[in-house]
Amino acid sequence: MSALPTDLLPPPPLEPGTLRVVALGGLGEVGRNMSVLEYDGKLLLIDCGVLFPEEHQPGVDVILPDFDYIADRLGDVEALVLTHGHEDHIGAVPYLLALRPDIPVIGSRLTLAFVAAKLKEHRISATTREVKEGERAAFGDFHCEFVAVNHSIPDALAVAVTTPAGTVLNTGDFKMDQLPLDGRITDLRAFARLGTEGVDLFMVDSTNAEVPGFVTPEREIGPVLDQVFAESQQRIVVASFASHVHRVQQVLNAAHAHGRKVALVGRSMVRNMGVAVDLGYLTLPGDVLIDLRQVTDLPDDQVVLMCTGSQGEPMAALSRMANGNHKVSIEPGDTVILASSLIPGNENAVYRVINGLMRLGARVVHSGNAKVHVSGHSAAGELLYCYNILRPKNVMPIHGETRHLIANGALAVKTGVPPERVMIAEDGVVVDLRDGKANIVGAVPCGFVYVDGSSVGKLTDDELQDRRVLGEEGFISVFVAADFAAKTIVAGPTIRARGVAEDDAVLDSLVEQVRQSVETSLAEGANPHQAQQAVRRVVGRFASNRLRRRPMIVPVVLGV
Amino acid sequence: MSALPTDLLPPPPLEPGTLRVVALGGLGEVGRNMSVLEYDGKLLLIDCGVLFPEEHQPGVDVILPDFDYIADRLGDVEALVLTHGHEDHIGAVPYLLALRPDIPVIGSRLTLAFVAAKLKEHRISATTREVKEGERAAFGDFHCEFVAVNHSIPDALAVAVTTPAGTVLNTGDFKMDQLPLDGRITDLRAFARLGTEGVDLFMVDSTNAEVPGFVTPEREIGPVLDQVFAESQQRIVVASFASHVHRVQQVLNAAHAHGRKVALVGRSMVRNMGVAVDLGYLTLPGDVLIDLRQVTDLPDDQVVLMCTGSQGEPMAALSRMANGNHKVSIEPGDTVILASSLIPGNENAVYRVINGLMRLGARVVHSGNAKVHVSGHSAAGELLYCYNILRPKNVMPIHGETRHLIANGALAVKTGVPPERVMIAEDGVVVDLRDGKANIVGAVPCGFVYVDGSSVGKLTDDELQDRRVLGEEGFISVFVAADFAAKTIVAGPTIRARGVAEDDAVLDSLVEQVRQSVETSLAEGANPHQAQQAVRRVVGRFASNRLRRRPMIVPVVLGV
Known part of the structure; x- marks a missing residue:
């Protein structure tokens, strides 16, 4: 080694x-x-x-x-x-x-x-x-x-x-x-x-x-869930991975023991647990499972929602609950359990979800404050x-x-x-x-x-680099059509900038610089490619000196 | 509450x-x-x-x-x-x-x-x-x-x-x-x-x-540093925050005790520690500080490099060492100490640095495996x-x-x-x-x-949203200049796509669709704005159906 x-x-x-x-x-x-x-x-x-x-x-x-x-x-x-x-x-x-x-x-x-x-x-x-x-x-x-x-x-x-x-x-x-x-x-x-x-x-x-x-035995999670369920007087939401059959089993057991019904939320959760039930890997204690639509018929203290989104995925049910954009609205006194690990890199997203849930008054139980994951x-x-x-x-x-x-x-x-x-x-x-x-x-x-x-397999590292530049800096594109024979601009310059934080007036001053650049190129007998390169330099200098930034620059100079 | x-x-x-x-x-x-x-x-x-x-x-x-x-x-x-x-x-x-x-x-x-x-x-x-x-x-x-x-x-x-x-x-x-x-x-x-x-x-x-x-006392880090220094037979690199005067003090003390000299690396580290020494907040044991240029004159087991970059910042000295892009090259047997917390959100970047250093054969000591931060x-x-x-x-x-x-x-x-x-x-x-x-x-x-x-204060949330779209999906821009009176295209369609992973041939088929769209608009007596909106729809449909993606679409149709 x-x-x-x-x-x-x-x-x-x-x-x-x-x-x-x-x-x-x-x-x-x-x-x-x-x-x-x-x-x-x-x-x-x-x-x-x-x-x-x-x-x-x-x-x-x-x-x-x-x-x-x-x-x-x-x-x-x-x-x-x-x-x-x-x-x-x-x-x-x-x-x-x-x-x-x-x-x-x-x-x-x-x-x-x-x-x-x-x-x-x-x-x-x-x-x-x-x-x-x-x-x-x-x-x-x-x-x-x-x-x-x-x-x-x-x-x-x-x-x-x-x-x-x-x-x-x-x-x-x-x-x-x-x-x-x-x-x-x-x-x-x-x-x-x-x-x-x-x-x-x-x-x-x-x-x-x-x-x-040594890793803590999975069964030690059961009593912790039991304790949290015992303390909860309103709805309980549990988020976990959609393939963690044993974790879901423990939630079903705890729900059943505390007189609650469980609704599965999320496509992958519903699909995988369906497979697990069919093949006998998941045992349903009593008629513990209900449909999400039945949740509103039950008192809050008889409901558990079992969902995905424990990694802060923005489109998952849990994130939408935290933002108030889900049909299930989190109320003060609700309990949310994140029964999963926090995969490195997802911290900010997960903490945004936790902050959102706490802002709505929920108690949030997660691996940082209770043994709800191994x-x-x-x-x-x-x-x-x-x-x-x-x-x-x-x-x-x-x-x-x-x-x-x-x-x-x-x-x-x-x-x-x-x-x-x-x-x-x-x-x-x-x-x-x-x-x-x-x-x-x-x-x-x-x-x-x-x-x-x-x-x-088509996306290359160069294109990922382009995306990083676009995502950090945005782009400035400039369009000009010119008659290179007659040496006149026939359309443009028109500027489109996205992700670049500037007043229109600032970019207007760039239009004039581009026009001058193209006119100079035309007068000097440049071809469209040369004119386009000149425009690139003008826009690049403007971005660097005036904006102190490095957006992607996309000049298009076409001959008619 | x-x-x-x-x-x-x-x-x-x-x-x-x-x-x-x-x-x-x-x-x-x-x-x-x-x-x-x-x-x-x-x-x-x-x-x-x-x-x-x-x-x-x-x-x-x-x-x-x-x-x-x-x-x-x-x-x-x-x-x-x-x-x-x-x-x-x-x-x-x-x-x-x-x-x-x-x-x-x-x-x-x-x-x-x-x-x-x-x-x-x-x-x-x-x-x-x-x-x-x-x-x-x-x-x-x-x-x-x-x-x-x-x-x-x-x-x-x-x-x-x-x-x-x-x-x-x-x-x-x-x-x-x-x-x-x-x-x-x-x-x-x-x-x-x-x-x-x-x-x-x-x-x-x-x-x-x-x-x-309770937070562990800062002074308990000293013996840990001492131990790591005692075990190291080659160069030691310590990364920390550039304002943590007491942490740097402990590194200076450990270096002095083990017959090593310390070179400060990084603008903020050099500046802040200069201030701290001038005002008496940092005490130099003996002539422990040397200039980075003197490092090569000393045997490896007499050198400590004190730098920033403990959060995986890509331009900092530590990241560049991990990538082999720094004048200080990490050798098998070198020791690197990350004497700082891991701020949530930086995990991936920090682990990339740790992996890079370990790949080069370094021993990496960090808060995950030793008490080198409180x-x-x-x-x-x-x-x-x-x-x-x-x-x-x-x-x-x-x-x-x-x-x-x-x-x-x-x-x-x-x-x-x-x-x-x-x-x-x-x-x-x-x-x-x-x-x-x-x-x-x-x-x-x-x-x-x-x-x-x-x-x-000019960057708005809309522009940040634009950046996120650009960063995730890239953009497709289409440029056409047309004579709306004569009902003819005079320049273009020209397509520029960045951050969109497709062969040129795929985008070429889009050119034809855009041309047909503009010709239809011209024939129907549309104005440039209407023609541009039609182009937007054509490109959007193409991206969604053909590419199964949602890049930003930037159509420009100009009348001459």
């Missing part, structure tokens, strides 16, 4: 008997998880998720793994294994299947149900195969064994992949809650057996590797258990920013894994496993693939 | 014997602190700071208090009292003095020195009066007593203002470190005496009111002490978002202040103090005043 290699060359051709591992996403960021295992010319894919954009990626809907590395080898893909049903593991499946629709998609029952709902929206049908913990299945040379893991969504799996080159264990996302609500623990017996048989490469979730100790990822203490139970020969931390990967690698080293057997790799870095030893042997190009409206 | 009043009317005229308090900033946000006290037609101003913009205010440099309420009464201002030298308390002074340069500016020695440095940059000279803790001074009818408070900058003061209507105590920013590095504690003896004499309105810092317990604001436990020592008749929480103000008010109520005597007010809300009772009597308009390049 040391500084990340930054000057990697393309990898050598894959030698016989070697397993190659390349992440197309998820290493260096939290999201768009996807790994490619290659053996003897065939590929096995693990996960295919999306990444949500940060503020320096404005207007981007989601970010995909970079499929380029496998784009011309899709025929060699034996299967896509999905570890669980979260967006950062399944969100990009429709985009992959758009390239080759018949890739077999492997996953647990709930995972495939969530994928099916997603594919339906994209009008794609897939070839799926349902697997269970304990089950084994071979996809070409890739012999897979699926292992139960506990996470913040039911039915999550780790996958052990054995080829003649050795065994790779990929944890997916997991934690080690020893008393989970559904009794389905991370199967450390299986981990121990695999360890005894020999795990050659351990690909392990790094999300919480920096967090010391993480779904193993903390450092749990990871140490894993390393000691598995004793892997080589370790490749996955799922995380660089800081998480490095922290996870350091834990591996503490348990006795030699530092040179810890692969700190980012997206596109090529790891080869051969004779029980993993090594970084090169890197392939791996970029960000932006989905933006109907466009996939 | 209840929901914030949202339908306040303009206040009644100020009655004789009544003190009026209005905040022009700082109530409902963390920053741009400024309060106006009015008695008998005269005004006393307390603090005049700036607020830094959030991501929904793109391109804004800083945000000022709204001076509108006092704009035509500046002649009535007796003085501006500054509690301490942080930007959120002094940053807007140049903008206020630009309106009336001879307002007397009152503050402690270090506060006035920082103001002077700032005014020099704005080429403004001010009328100042230096005051000390324990000192009394009258400005018209406003009889002020200054009280020492402890904060994350030396020489901070609270101010008690007595008029015939009673005594107001404004804490400024403060905490109650009982063993501060400079021995200058918050003067609870003076608070106790003022309480005994009677504090009619207690205006109290709310920043940490949600945080239970807050400058009293936590709930400290505030309870204050309320009990002062026993104020009325309380007005200041300095904070709504959630902070409400949390602080709840603490006051717990100590026995009647709920109806706690003024939860936002910017512009008018509080009148009369006969020992404070009441909210109305509100005055109070908006956000944006500084953007050379423009102050």
Whole structure:
């Protein structure tokens, strides 16, 4: 373990008997998880998720793994294994299947149900195969064994992949809650057996590797909810992630215990919980669920609204309630519970929602003032258990920013894994496993693939830079049509400025400068392009000197 | 205490014997602190700071208090009292003095020195009066007593203002470190005496009111720094706020103890520490300071770089080091300490810096993994002490978002202040103090005043909305010049699109649609405005249906 290699060359051709591992996403960021295992010319894919954009990626809907590395080898893909049903593991499946629709998609029952709902929206049908913990299945040379893991969504799996080159264990996302609500623990017996048989490469979730100790059991949230419900005399609104079946279960239980009915709010919440009920992952105590339209028929102290929007998303129900723009109006004395983590980067948005709710008189309970959320990822203490139970020969931390990967690698080293057997790799870095030893042997190009409206992969970093300039500074455009033969302006100059804070009078003075510039160009026999460049300089100087700013400048000089 | 009043009317005229308090900033946000006290037609101003913009205010440099309420009464201002030298308390002074340069500016020695440095940059000279803790001074009818408070900058003061209507105590920013590095504690003896004499309105810092317990003493950072210094065998880089004299002092002490020299990096760091040394607030152990140019002459294990950039500011030295774009290159084994808080909203930027430094092989020590920062604001436990020592008749929480103000008010109520005597007010809300009772009597308009390049107060919320659209979606502009009499297009259609991710070919198909639209308009005898509106519809439909996006559309149809 040391500084990340930054000057990697393309990898050598894959030698016989070697397993190659390349992440197309998820290493260096939290999201768009996807790994490619290659053996003897065939590929096995693990996960295919999306990444949500940060503020320096404005207007981007989601970010995909970079499929380029496998784009011309899709025929060699034996299967896509999905570890669980979260967006950062399944969100990009429709985009992959758009390239080759018949890739077999492997996953647990709930995972495939969530994928099916997603594919339906994209009008794609897939070839799926349902697997269970304990089950084994071979996809070409890739012999897979699926292992139960506990996470913040039911039915999550780790996958052990054995080829003649050795065994790779990929944890997916997991934690080690020893008393989970559904009794389905991370199967450390299986981990121990695999360890005894020999795990050659351990690909392990790094999300919480920096967090010391152990994650609080999910069931400790129940009593806290119970307490808040007991103290509430009016309506209760709970916001959480739309896939967190166990969290919703605890809210349903608390509501039932306190004589309240629950209305689900928000498309994804209604859809996912419908799936969870249908498949038996969510149990309804009594007739606890009601329709949102029935809420007004009940006294306030018998109502719970279960909604999304816990990250401050401006269009979600919770934000609209906080702004007074929702049919459910928050009244003084109402209670709002944000039963989710605060994902870094969303702080301002979340606090705006909390301030808005408090301004309306609501009591707001959130992870900052009560234990209403626990993480779904193993903390450092749990990871140490894993390393000691598995004793892997080589370790490749996955799922995380660089800081998480490095922290996870350091834990591996503490348990006795030699530092040179810890692969700190980012997206596109090529790891080869051969004779029980993993090594970084090169890197392939791996970029960000932006989905933006109907466009996939067309948005470039240059265009994002344009957006940042436009968003910070606005633009000034100038239009002039001129007869270059007659050397006269025939239309314009007309100025349009947006996002530039100036009085019209200020911009009027620019019209005159542009006119003079064009007239000079005409007199000097310039062509339209030269005249346009001259206008650009005039407007740029005006913005810099007069406005002390750097808006985008868009000059158009046309010859008639 | 209840929901914030949202339908306040303009206040009644100020009655004789009544003190009026209005905040022009700082109530409902963390920053741009400024309060106006009015008695008998005269005004006393307390603090005049700036607020830094959030991501929904793109391109804004800083945000000022709204001076509108006092704009035509500046002649009535007796003085501006500054509690301490942080930007959120002094940053807007140049903008206020630009309106009336001879307002007397009152503050402690270090506060006035920082103001002077700032005014020099704005080429403004001010009328100042230096005051000390324990000192009394009258400005018209406003009889002020200054009280020492402890904060994350030396020489901070609270101010008690007595008029015939009673005594107001404004804490400024403060905490109650009982063993501060400079021995200058918050003067609870003076608070106790003022309480005994009677504090009619207690205006109290709310920043940490949600945080239970007590702030860790600043001096506990020293041993942590010492430990990190002892473990470091190469260069050490420390990032902190440029005004945190005591933090820098501890770094200088640790460096000296470990045989290292310190180079200050960054304009504000060099300037502020120069002032602090000159005035005796910063003590140099030995010849510990060196120039940045001397760094390369020393072995790596004798070097400390003290810089700004702890909030991930992209242009600061630390970000550039993380990106490898700084003359100081980070090497594997170097240590970087972020000795500051992580201000909400900056998480992504800060983690980008941390990831970048770790990628280069640095060890990064920050508040997430070591005790290298403590807050400058009293936590709930400290505030309870204050309320009990002062026993104020009325309380007005200041300095904070709504959630902070409400949390602080709840603490006051717990100590026995009647709920109806706690003024939860936002910017512009008018509080009148009369006969020992404070009441909210109305509100005055109070908006956000944006500084953007050379423009102050010209940027409107509409223009910010334009910027958000431009930043998220880009724009498509179309330019056509036509002879409306001859019913022919003479130039164009020409399209310019920026921040819109599409192939040229896609936009080419739009040219044809626009041409047809304009030709139809011409044939139908439309005027240029009507033709332009038709073009807007064509482009809008194209963007929505074909691109599935909503860029800004800027059509220009000119008649020749």
